[in-house]
Amino acid sequence: MMVVRPIQADDHAALRELARKTGPGFTSLQDNDEQVAAKMESALAAYNPDSIPEEALYLFVMEETDTGEVVGICGIESAVGLSDPWYNYRVGTLVHASRELNVYNQIHTLTISNDHTGYSELCTLFLSPDARHSKQGSLLSKSRFMFMAEFPQRFNEYLIAEMRGYSDDKGVSPFWEGLGRHFFSLDFAEADKLSSMDKVFIAELMPKNTIYTNLLPQSAQDAIGKTHEATTPARKLLESEGMRYTGYIDIFDGGPTLVSRTNDIRAIQESRYVKAHVTDRQPEGELYLVSTTDFRDFRCCMTALDLVGNHVVGLPQNVADALKITEGNTVRVVPMSSGRRF
Structure with missing residues (x-):
């Protein structure tokens, strides 16, 4: 893990x-x-x-x-x-043009920023x-x-x-x-x-x-x-x-x-809090990011999970061990894929 x-x-x-x-x-x-x-x-x-x-x-x-x-x-x-x-460098554009000569050139520029x-x-x-x-x-x-x-x-x-x-x-x-x-x-x-x-x-x-x-x-x-x-x-x-x-x-x-x-x-905008239900079952399917709420002991794993309720997810025991959480702890979750919703 x-x-x-x-x-x-x-x-x-x-x-x-x-x-x-x-x-x-x-x-x-x-x-x-x-x-x-x-x-x-x-x-x-x-x-x-x-x-x-x-x-x-x-x-x-x-x-x-x-x-x-x-x-x-x-x-x-x-x-x-x-x-x-x-x-x-900031990439910009300058236009050098002359109507009399029928010249119109767009020149890219670099400027220290x-x-x-x-x-x-x-x-x-x-x-x-x-x-x-x-x-x-x-x-x-x-x-x-x-x-x-x-x-x-x-x-x-x-x-x-x-x-x-x-x-x-x-x-x-x-x-x-x-x-x-x-x-x-x-x-x-x-x-x-x-x-x-x-x-x-x-x-x-x-x-x-x-x-x-x-x-x-x-x-x-x-x-x-x-x-x-x-x-x-x-x-x-x-x-x-x-x-x-x-x-x-x-x-x-x-x-x-x-x-x-x-x-x-x-991932920042769509992540949300849920309660962890620790289970021996190994879920299958879509992968999620799951992270703890601690600062010094912040931990994040990737796993499939079970949707137990609106605010409860089932996490495998090995994931709970890696995150150092127990039954009922609050975790933050979000789908790994940017095309998915929780």
Whole structure:
């Protein structure tokens, strides 16, 4: 049974091992001891029930309850850009026209932006390759919405998710090669690594003026707003929940930023409370997300369930054990699929 829960101090070794698997372009969890240690420290500090910090990183791990193995990680930043600037490019359009010459050209532009300052961010989603089956990626990603639904006071009215941009099978980003390299004089992987630890150099080196995309190589133009192959399923999942690309991209790899009002997310909007009836029966059929109402001990599983009444659901004993609940406890439930209603 897979369960998603808040990260704990003894998960450090597991987090470090996941970081070794992420690869180039995965800015928020890199193969770097210093970054992993800093993430652990920030995440452990966030789970303080007595305060609501303006900036907090909530990290969750996916654990196989039978073995105790941690196979995935996901996170939520409560607010971005308050301590360090949050940069992206806003994709715009300029029209160059001349009636006398019968010329009308629409030119796409890139402008440095801090428009998402203060927004909450979905981040650090990574699942070990051998665990990418049986909708476990959906559980890992959508469990965050259940946490946000339970503790809305800890998050912003708006939510973003930066999608990893396109790079080839050698890890080369055509967007970086066509634009960023000219200003940073660094390989993509090195610049991406530095950006996760010190964003000051971005402000110092990035072009301040609007960039005309038609001056970039065609390969760089084609990469604007394009998602990395490994990240495409995650993008489709978030779009099915209501997030949309609105013309903002990552300054390094050109990957799209998805945006939504937090309360418009399907799983947040449609989730509801029920009482748990624990049973030895293993239900079949539609899968649901089921989560607890605890803060430090928040837990989320994926399971079929029995509809016992309007406000009661039957949960298998192994699910109750994974959630650490007993008969009559209140849980939050929502269908896994965005096309279903509870």
